Amino acid sequence: MPSSRRFVLSLSLVGLAALGAYAWYANRPPALPPGGARAQAAGVQAVPPAAGTAGAKGAAGAAGGSQGGPVVVETHTVGVRALADDVGAVGSLVSNESVVLRPEVSGRIEAIRFRDGEAVRRGEVLIEFDAAVQRAELQQARASLTLAESNFRRSQDLFSRSFVSRSSLDNARSQLEVARAGVALAQARLARMQIRAPFAGVVGIRSVSPGDFVKDGEAMINLEDIATLKVDFRLPELYLDRVRPGQTVEIASDVLAGERFAATVEAIDPLVDAQGRALRLRASLPNPELRLRPGVFVRVRLILAERADVVMVPEAALVPAPGNTQFVYRVAEGKAQRVEVRTGTRRDAMVEVVEGVQAGEVVVTAGQLKLRDGAAVKLAAGGVARAD
Template sequence: MFSRVWVFAAVCALLAATPLQAAEGPLVEVVQAKKTLVRDELVTFGSLRSDESVMIRPEIDGRLATLHFREGQAVEAGALLVSLDDAIARAEFAQARANLNLAEKNFERAQMLFKRGASNAQALDEASAQQQAARASLALAQARLDKTEILAPYSGVLGLRQVSAGDYLTAGQDIINLEVLDPLKVEFRIPQKAVSQVRLNQSVEITLDAFPDERFIGEIYAINPRLDVAGRSQDIRAHIDNDDRRLRPGQFVRVSVILAERPDALIIPEAAVMPIGDQLFVNLVVDGKVERREVTLGKRSNGAVEVREGLTGDETLISAGWQKVNPGMSVRTKAVEQGA
């Protein structure tokens, strides 16, 4: 009986001294660093604007005779949009042309008489002046007649008209707006501390609620050299291609200014980083044992962090369970995917 008790006690002591878990090592989760594109971005908000926007207005008073467009229609530069009643303008043009014909004939007679000595130089000068005045009157009448037809200043899309055929229009009265929708302008502001980071031809990306899963690429083309005194911010404009016309002027957008891009940056789970004082470390598994290595981190996003220095990309990192291990300790590993 005594010998059996002694053997049982010896076995328990042996198991306590060399437990199975210690022999195999603790179980930890490990991941591989991923190489992916990382961007340094300046995020702000802005609005979309038409590349060109104009309100079509008459330059002279007159009755609106004909509308040559449909609301929302795309038009080409130089297309006839509006015709005003031109009866008076045509009559003035005809009168001016008749006056010019008479003035030219009078000038020819004055030249003939002057050559024969039957007239003096003063009469010739007066006839010449009358001829020039008649030409100017004809040009003025032609300009007034031309202004009875209103043309599109550039290609674009028309908005909603404010008048109807038969209305009497005054000079400067709103008729319809014309918008250039491709490209569009993006107007946004940046704080003064970021002024040195933004430059011409820099890439931007915009997102908006209407298309939550899409990013639209643009480029900065204008920077206001003067900062707003009240907000200490700088106005920026970029162009966004809009050949499919899905984007609309006036939409509120989220703007990301791309400051730098690193296409092969190393990304690891933020949970794998172990801070010790002012230093940051990760725990690696090399030949089944723990190895600790100092790292320098970069951008953080959505539970992941960029490693700038300290890793080459082929290491196996402990992402969970590093709190219970020390350098040189043997461990068991369970591989997981980043983000799992």
């Protein structure tokens, strides 16, 4: 019995040893090539010689291309163009003439001689009041005038024959003048019973009807002369010495989007607004087709002066620099040259260059972030963009 236990124990030990040997053999690392042990000890993964050599050459080639190759950029040829010095503002349209018609006397409306919104001529009767009393007074005044004229002629005849005194003749003359004044007064009272257009224009929407009793001074209808419009706008006082009558004004309005209208400065208010430190200007705008109306909001562009041969570059060419300065990259002989510039007026994504570059030179408009002074450049597909 003891010999059997020793046999089983020996057999188990042999089996465990065999199992451990098999596990070590299955999990051992692969054999390294010559020099592989040193590479592994240095912490570098060993690769096959052929593959490693090709990868190193590719990496070296890529590094060399990014460091020594030209930078791809987009460019623009600097050009010149005519430029207007201008200033923008906002304003409002005003009628050339505007009035609210009101009666001078109280009365009842007898007739309305116009339609709302129609054009009328100067002197045309718009509203008539009941004038029966005034017509009767005029008739009475004319009768008195006729009698006074007869008395005066009779007195002249009698005075020429020395039948009446000088005082009697003077009295007859005075009565004649009083009668004439009475007729004029009656005519004036009758004329007040009619409302006439003081100028040619377009009437508005009335607020009265025939039969209404209107008090003196009550608003009845507005009349607007809009064949010519006035443009009222304001500018800062620093433009005082640069504005003058006769300058051209460009008008734009959202009412007629995309259209521009030309106006002319007519007057400059001699008084500067002390609150806003602004000048008030008024321009005249022809409106023959009556497309614009008073009260419309407009944007105003006042042209101060015209300049020819102004050097312009795209805004994209400018690169800001410390110290509130700007520069551009100029391309010459395939290399980028950093040039500091001084700018002026901006217009339509273009900038005036007062100093730094000249017409005909080529400047970089895209790719500046990869550039440095003296770097080689290569034009992107499409070549050089020409100046306007």
